[in-house]
Amino acid sequence: MKQGVQGCPGTPVAARVPAQQRPTVDGDPRRERDAAVPGAARGEHTHGERALPGPRTAVQRSSVRGQVLVALRTALAGGELKPGEVYSAPVLGDRFGVSATPVREAMQQLALEGAVEVVPNRGFRVVERGARELAELAEVRALIEVPVVLRLARTVPAERWAELRPLAEEAVRVAATGCGATYAESDRAFHRALLGLSGNEQLVRFAEDLHRRTQRPASRPGRAGLVADAAQHVALLDALAAGDADAVRGLVAEHFGSAG
Template sequence: MEQGRARDAAWPCAPAHPAHRTRVPDPARSPEQRAAVGSGHGEHSRSEPAGPAVRPVPGGPEPLAAPGAKAVRRHSVRGQILDALRTALVDGDLVPGEVYSGPALGERFGVSATPVREAMQQLAVEGAVEVVPNRGFRVAERSAGELADLAEVRALIEVPVMLRLARTVPAGCWAELRPLADATVSAAAVGDRGRYAESDRAFHGAVLGLSGNQQLVAVADELHRKAQWPLVSAPVTRRADLVADASEHTALLDALIARDLAVVQSLVREHFTGAPG
């Protein structure tokens, strides 16, 4: 504990993990402006569900070119596809239990099957999908119990750190995170689940980043991402739920700036009992 406090004193406004050093998503951009990656409508096998309306993650790489447009540099394609697939998972466009093939998704993205397969392999490592030999990738099916387990582990990691930071971090450092909290509110207001998921993780990552512990931030971010995957046969997250979750970010930041430790403790504990953030 004393070592942690010493680190906090040495890093009063420590930068967040590199994964969160992205520009704040622009609330003025509509979902239509952040159009789906690739506009083609490729053929699907009868056993494969219709392709997802995949969008790039806001604040990340620019969208991939549609079929017939100038090709994107090869080294950037995999990352763009990975971001787009992660957004599709959060949006529910990739359905738990369904199998998707690399060639079919590649056709819809306007790219070859290779970067799609590479991105899917990364998602398999993360546990979001599983490889189905000779068919493609099946989206993982998760239960409400698994989501509750993730929330419990996240709370065990994040709550003590947030409470410690509430006692040591200057108000000015918390004030610098206001744009990140506002970004979650903006995304929630329009029901943009993909943009909300990214801004939600960015806010939490920035808060934990003030500890200066990059290992902590990386582990927490991985757990957070998994907690955002859809449940089996679960309804899509309602806009009202996103708005309520985003309001907790704003209230938490206000309490941290005011150093109201009682309110901070109440908010951080309650925040992990609900969904989606």
Template sequence: MGHLTRRDLNASRERLRDQVAHALRAALISGELRPGAVYSAPTLAEDFGISATPVREAMLDLAREGLVEPVRNKGFRVTEVDDRDLDQYTEIRALIEIPVTGRVTRTATRDELEALRPLAEEIVRAARDHDLIGYLEADRRFHLALLGLAGNQRLVETVGDLRKRTRLYGLTALDERGELIPSAEEHLELLDVMLTGDAEGAEACMARHLGHVRSLWAKGERPAEA
């Protein structure tokens, strides 16, 4: 199961549960755990090399987030997200992230914005290195850190939850076609525009980026020959 084989998980039960949940989220996002498929805690536990209890607890955490759903006597089914769901999630993110990006452009200091540059560069580096999990994690941290400059933690939590529910299906195929790199480079472009103080330009850049991300989801859902 690829990166799910992690023998070095921390022995602390709470820490172990969190680590397993994080690894499973990564597998869901990358498509390693497929939408509609059912997975049992004991089977996943074998891949981790641990007992089934922390895996089952982690899956229950994911169920509360809407990422999986329990299937009686079988395990957990990965929640399927259709085009309508993706459109609605993207619309909500746009309603939040576009105006907040403009606001942050007007209010954040240059130092605060420059502090985001290492994350933007990490996104590009991960895309070029075909590090899918690193790409997704750096992307998440960049967007939430940018929103955090607005000073509203509840807003950050809301977008964080939306990101968990909008998984990039077929990410491996997109990576193989080199389509992740342009999306990754948009983070540097956005940051450069924000540093000029052009709030309207930053909003337009964020709008284009979110639209690009939605188009990637659509491509990732199609069969490879498409």
């Protein structure tokens, strides 16, 4: 059964891992050992930590780590995992219906991305970003993405922009629901495809990492702001298809000036 992230009804997640396939030690699925993970990152204790509220979100057996990573990113974007709070892998594993090992692995990836930080013998703390840091990250995004978009406006054939139209329209649809967590994914998908026309995979990855770092519940506008942001995607495609360089320049300046 699909469950939505708290505050965003209808956000899909995957099915539960069959209990008999979960790794065990001495018959206890929570006592698995993973020597490949440093002790500081895996020796967390719950210390009476309360179970997370809401229905248990489960993931599929195939690519468990990837499924958990997606679920954690959605929970972060939706504010279900709160900045400043510490979460242990065993408790999160119970929340997703998996062992603690894939949760630790996914959390290590999020730590590399700057979304969480390791708290030795406890778990992972969700990083808190202040207004200044978010503004600095948005500025760096603009410094990277704006020149690329302006170059693409001069070099990409007009018919190629039609390929991005479904992504822009999907972002508009999602924005109308007011669900920031779901819109964050649609927004990144559009920007990823846009920058992908440059043919520079390293640029796409670096820009997406910056994009993720700027997307936090506290930094996002409400429904009206999401709708306005999505509308800028459509307007930008119209200007790019029309070859209107002045309009493109104004739109990218406005879009990144309000990026969050």
